[in-house]
Amino acid sequence: MPMKKFINNPDDLTPELLQGYCAAHSDKVKLVSDKIVMRAKAKDESKVAILTIGGAGHEPALSGFVGDGMLDASVVGDVFAAPGAPKVIEAMRLLKRDAGILFVVLNHEGDVMSGNMALEMAKEEGINVKMILTHEDIAPGADVPIENRRGLGGCVPLFKVAGAAAEAGKSLDEVYAVAEKINNNMATLAVALTTATHPQSGDAIFDLADDEMEIGMGQHGEAGTGSSKMLTADETAEKMAKQVLPAANCVSGDKILLMINGAGATTLMEQFIVYRKAHAYAEAQGMKVVHSLVGEYLTVQEMGGFQMFAAKLDDELEALLNAPSNAPFWVTQ
Amino acid sequence: MPMKKFINNPDDLTPELLQGYCAAHSDKVKLVSDKIVMRAKAKDESKVAILTIGGAGHEPALSGFVGDGMLDASVVGDVFAAPGAPKVIEAMRLLKRDAGILFVVLNHEGDVMSGNMALEMAKEEGINVKMILTHEDIAPGADVPIENRRGLGGCVPLFKVAGAAAEAGKSLDEVYAVAEKINNNMATLAVALTTATHPQSGDAIFDLADDEMEIGMGQHGEAGTGSSKMLTADETAEKMAKQVLPAANCVSGDKILLMINGAGATTLMEQFIVYRKAHAYAEAQGMKVVHSLVGEYLTVQEMGGFQMFAAKLDDELEALLNAPSNAPFWVTQ
Numbered sequence: 001m002p003m004k005k006f007i008n009n010p011d012d013l014t015p016e017l018l019q020g021y022c023a024a025h026s027d028k029v030k031l032v033s034d035k036i037v038m039r040a041k042a043k044d045e046s047k048v049a050i051l052t053i054g055g056a057g058h059e060p061a062l063s064g065f066v067g068d069g070m071l072d073a074s075v076v077g078d079v080f081a082a083p084g085a086p087k088v089i090e091a092m093r094l095l096k097r098d099a100g101i102l103f104v105v106l107n108h109e110g111d112v113m114s115g116n117m118a119l120e121m122a123k124e125e126g127i128n129v130k131m132i133l134t135h136e137d138i139a140p141g142a143d144v145p146i147e148n149r150r151g152l153g154g155c156v157p158l159f160k161v162a163g164a165a166a167e168a169g170k171s172l173d174e175v176y177a178v179a180e181k182i183n184n185n186m187a188t189l190a191v192a193l194t195t196a197t198h199p200q201s202g203d204a205i206f207d208l209a210d211d212e213m214e215i216g217m218g219q220h221g222e223a224g225t226g227s228s229k230m231l232t233a234d235e236t237a238e239k240m241a242k243q244v245l246p247a248a249n250c251v252s253g254d255k256i257l258l259m260i261n262g263a264g265a266t267t268l269m270e271q272f273i274v275y276r277k278a279h280a281y282a283e284a285q286g287m288k289v290v291h292s293l294v295g296e297y298l299t300v301q302e303m304g305g306f307q308m309f310a311a312k313l314d315d316e317l318e319a320l321l322n323a324p325s326n327a328p329f330w331v332t333q
Numbered sequence: 334m335p336m337k338k339f340i341n342n343p344d345d346l347t348p349e350l351l352q353g354y355c356a357a358h359s360d361k362v363k364l365v366s367d368k369i370v371m372r373a374k375a376k377d378e379s380k381v382a383i384l385t386i387g388g389a390g391h392e393p394a395l396s397g398f399v400g401d402g403m404l405d406a407s408v409v410g411d412v413f414a415a416p417g418a419p420k421v422i423e424a425m426r427l428l429k430r431d432a433g434i435l436f437v438v439l440n441h442e443g444d445v446m447s448g449n450m451a452l453e454m455a456k457e458e459g460i461n462v463k464m465i466l467t468h469e470d471i472a473p474g475a476d477v478p479i480e481n482r483r484g485l486g487g488c489v490p491l492f493k494v495a496g497a498a499a500e501a502g503k504s505l506d507e508v509y510a511v512a513e514k515i516n517n518n519m520a521t522l523a524v525a526l527t528t529a530t531h532p533q534s535g536d537a538i539f540d541l542a543d544d545e546m547e548i549g550m551g552q553h554g555e556a557g558t559g560s561s562k563m564l565t566a567d568e569t570a571e572k573m574a575k576q577v578l579p580a581a582n583c584v585s586g587d588k589i590l591l592m593i594n595g596a597g598a599t600t601l602m603e604q605f606i607v608y609r610k611a612h613a614y615a616e617a618q619g620m621k622v623v624h625s626l627v628g629e630y631l632t633v634q635e636m637g638g639f640q641m642f643a644a645k646l647d648d649e650l651e652a653l654l655n656a657p658s659n660a661p662f663w664v665t666q
Contacts, residue, residue, distance in 0.1 A: 020609030276353030
């Protein structure tokens with residue numbers, strides 16, 4: 001039985017994806033050395049560069065956010081796989097500049113390992129790099145040690161904030177500081193309804209009964225808080241918002257960012273229905289939603305489900321989120 | 334067995350979706366009279382207004398394209414259903430102005446019926462409206478009478494072109510003329526792989542065997558050219574491009590727009606792999622792809638599949654596609 005996906009040789013998925021992406025957006029991005037997506041135009045060495053790494057299969061993340069005002073480059077691994085240190089150090093060499101590089105890594109074992117190795121090599125070569133780890137998943141509990149919390153879709157607003165600060169001419173320490181500010185005031189919780197097929201192996205990445213959902217599942221099918229009977233959209237939204245908002249330190253009077261990130265097969269219709277309730281819940285708590293993101297930012301193939309993300313904002317973070325960007329999947333005028 | 338979707342009462346899907354959408358993008362759009370999505374800011378009566386109509390369930394279409402530089406308003410029907418003439422004439426009254434209204438209708442029986450009735454009423458009331466019908470589906474053949482060809486995702490680039498012309502201060506006749514220019518030089522062909530569940534009835538909207546695809550299927554499961562064995566991404570892309578490009582009058586030397594519009598569950602990874610081949614095929618025919626759109630513009634719930642769209646461009650159409658817009662699902666700087 002053939003897999004029901006539009007693919008060619010499963011071994012060629014990642015290069016073909018990247019070639020297609022860079023052909024579609026050749027005015028904005030270019031493919032360098034097979035797995036490095038960079039801004040198409042010549043690098044501006046006067047500003048801090050923003051670099052990230054991560055496996056393919058989560059499109060538009062992460063390379064969809066390379067562009068003016070966001071990332072300078074993204075190093076892509078194979079499907080759900082880290083890219084490996086040699087490609088990462090190669091990207092660091094390409095981005096090397098006196099202003100320095102902010103290196104954003106989502107907390108997943110392979111990415112952290114590739115990142116740390118590349119970071120060691122960069123130090124030896126005199127490349128000025130500062131690493132920041134995202135770890136905003138609250139499925140294991142908001143209070144567990146950082147190393148036990150995964151980086152999920154919250155990397156995307158963090159790219160925006162850091163990218164805008166870099167574009168504004170901030171120093172590496174200043175860019176790091178605003179990135180850490182949102183990093184320390186954000187939380188994500190995921191929910192899964194239906195599984196996805198790994199596009200190389202053809203295997204389902206997890207199983208769920210026909211009447212069950214699982215809150216807390218990671219973006220590669222990693223176990224969450226256990227399956228439960230399906231809830232309505234409003235029940236699901238409220239249950240999750242009650243955990244996500246306090247974990248992001250959002251309290252009455254705060255300006256917040258609220259994001260519903262579709263996993264793949266969950267329709268935008270459903271995402272907006274869920275958003276409606278989460279927004280109403282936050283406002284009922286006295287919070288003011290000043291920035292909303294609803295749509296597919298970091299997907300898990302055709303999985304059914306979504307990630308709910310919140311961040312506590314201040315005037316600086318709000319302004320950085322609204323600053324101009326022209327990354328293919330986050331354009332702001 | 335509950336439906337595996339994040340919904341509440343199935344009867345409330347459309348209002349809840351629209352409330353969520355307008356809450357998420359309250360700086361850009363507002364909900365009027367339950368089913369009319371309008372630009373949030375006060376109307377600019379000096380310009381031609383662009384209006385469209387269509388059922389919910391295809392998000393982000395059509396209301397996702399309301400905003401500066403695109404639509405002024407969208408009248409929404411229930412899931413996969415036309416909105417009915419009373420709502421349409423209500424929107425026309427809200428948009429009434431000396432500059433006139435361009436009314437874009439996708440060729441589907443219910444929408445055409447609602448549209449024609451509202452158009453009659455508008456004439457009696459002295460509202461200046463000119464209707465344009467999109468009908469770019471080539472599944473029944475590129476040469477069959479217009480009334481037998483459906484309007485698919487090609488409405489979206491048409492909204493952009495017409496909206497930009499209106500924003501530039503063109504007259505209703507001039508806006509109609511550029512909309513007709515792209516309308517007469519565009520073509521779409523859809524392919525389906527996996528079905529979707531109707532979010533109200535819970536029924537599958539069509540059936541396909543596990544190893545089959547269907548080229549030409551409409552956006553509500555309407556029959557296409559018959560099912561066939563699955564092809565690879567490259568085979569599918571080339572087979573479709575060979576039909577779409579000539580049907581859009583694209584020949585060697587032409588500047589073209591090429592769009593892969595994901596149906597729902599087909600991943601962006603797959604869409605870019607398909608795009609890669611379609612782009613290469615077009616360029617090998619001597620065409621120059623100057624505008625690319627890859628992503629979900631008009632979906633069919635969580636259906637697996639995509640629409641391939643092409644349009645022959647000239648300098649005027651290319652400039653209108655690149656003009657600024659701030660609709661939530663088509664932002665151009």
